[in-house]
Amino acid sequence: MDSNEPFVVYPRTINHIAVSVSNLEEAIKWYQDILGFTLIKQPIEFVADDSLTGMAVKDFHGPNLKKMKIAWLTSANQVGFEIIEYVEPKAERRADSFEYWKSGITHISVTDPDIEGLCKRISDSGGKQRSKIWEIVPDKHYKVAFCEDPFGNIIEIYDHSYEQLILSL
Secondary structure (H helix, E strand, O other): OOOOOOOOOOOOOOOEEEEEEOOHHHHHHHHHHHHOOEEEEEEEEEEOOOOHHHHHHHHHHOOOOOEEEEEEEEOOOOOEEEEEEEEEOOOOOOOOOOOOOOOOOOOEEEEOOOHHHHHHHHHHOOOEEOOOOEEEEOOOOEEEEEEEOOOOOEEEEEOOOHHHHHHOO
16 A cells, blocks of 8 residues: 555454453363354464574564463354463463453453343353443343453353444433
């Protein structure tokens, strides 16, 4: 692109979301069994060495990362979902997994018309329901709830699409 050309602003698509977990194999199974995500590429281990991918890993993560594993899944609407286990240094679960007062990504969100059922499945499978189920748009009976996967990642659940719910507030 010529730097003299005007920058064109248009809506970008969200390509993928990545979460960190302490056990990659357990997380893959959990996200497949509970949220129905599809594994599209088996896990690979990346080592921060002098290979092309090793140098990229060092560039992205800094000099302290030595080794990581990653798996690639996809959601029903083809948004990618990467699960990363940092091996060296070893991933640690945060004491408080919802530090909303700190900037950065706070949660992922999924849509399920059976919000009660999904909250129960999450709780029954090692995760937890962090909030009650709120009928956030009472005249339309639109609901929302916050849960947490077994690895400390926050999952918001809508029972209707993002646009439907937000435009009804």
